[in-house]
Amino acid sequence: MAPHSLRVVASTAKVNVVMTWRFFSWSGFALRFFTPIMTLGAAWVLYNLVYTPSGILGTGVGTGSSGYLSFITVGNAFYVFVFAAAFIVGRVMFWERATGTIESTFISPMSRLAYMSGIMVAAATNSLVDFTAVLLIGLAFGFRITVFNAPLFFCSLLLTAFGLFGIGLVTNAITLTFRDRTTTANSLMTLFMVFCGLVCPVSLMPSWAQMISKALPLTYGVELMRASMLGLGTVNATYDIVALLILGAIYFLIGAIALRKIETNLRKKALFSVF
């Protein structure tokens, strides 16, 4: 069973990578960077033109212009990675349904999780291009890498991808039930992004928001990624790694169980493509 699943992962990943780059367009590629560029631009204006540099609250943001803008740049690069990876994984079933292939996908004897893993591998690989591009764009806004902890960096990427996979499974389960694409996925992703500390340290958020943050794997992922490029500071890397692992496993379990139950239910009621 394991070799078969590995073949499913590899072939699905290959198909998705080929599909992404075969129809590559520069305009489509550029459009993906509007949000991070605008956020970086807004942060630059806020820091340099609206508020005086002395007006920054140092807690967790670092000091000086490069400290704050590096904080924002890594957050945005992370956002692009999450967006490119989780959005694609989260919408798999929607597109299967929209293109009329959902029934044949579920008829095939392959493991659903292996199939989804293949898509995740392709999405994560592709999104690394976006991730690197945002870091390069960030250089123009004042982003500076103070230290580079390679093991921590790759560990954070890998574990975040695992957490995203769990989130993608949950999103798919919801999308299959709610029968829509943009509203569910957009809203869910926005809520995830808001509370994980992309543009503001979690410690500065209101207490109710901090409680939500602690339940999201992305919070720990972005903290580890910042620590790997901007220095550990007060970050407890071991705690973050363990938290990311546990939360990733919880989301994965919830997503896998929900997907299986929804599949059974849709089969029973013949609701895969007809409503």
Next chain:
Amino acid sequence: MFTRVVLAEAVKSLKIYFFSARTLFWALALPLGNGLYLYFLYLPFAAKSVDLQFSGSTYAIDLVGFTIVGQLLYSFFTMMLLAGSSFDSERWQGTLEALLLSPANRVAVLLGGALANAVNYMWMLIALVISWIFVFRVNVFVTDPFALLVSLVLSYLAIMALGMCMETAGIYSRLGSTIVSSFQEPMMFLSGQIFPLQSMPTFLLPLSYLLPLTFGLMAVRLALLGGAAVYALTVPFAALACMTIIFLALARLLVRNAERRAKKRGTLTQF
């Protein structure tokens, strides 16, 4: 006939959007999340107000209020841009040719789609106003309710007129909705939604002044949070009124031209 087309198109769009009651939950969650995202962007800064300079005066605007008004108008603006995908949807469903064969007034069709999105926006507005006012205690400072009313109505009309222009992109190109969506973030940046206009890099200001969102944000923020009276807001009011007329005329022209062009080239459904 014109009114019937507007109403029919609006009802159709509303039914498509609210295909399930659960849509409502997500429709409320998205703008709330966007608003919080912006609010958190300000949190690392010690200041809790924004100095808004207008016509030689400086208004100290509550930071949360600044954010909520920005998010309210931007959400509306986004809804209007999304209305642009209605022609794209007709194309996907294979009904675009039938729609354009019908004697229905094209501007009425555009207006119906825009109206449906404006109605959808009401849900977002209610969610944002309730949540932000009660959770974050926004300091509202209104001295002239008429100025506030005029600000809202004119902003609404000007943004809706621009949305109607954007709708025609769906006939011009199969990338219509992608092109229109790509306008969202640049317009968000240029309009002064995130920071006051006096902080905008000078070379970008001419672009800012082409957007109804810029003047809408200016007028609503000053009327709702700065206590500005109607006479102090004549410039943004005049700009919004002019933009409404210009964009409505432009929408009519664009839809007529796009339809003629697509019919001549046979590109309504095939490319």
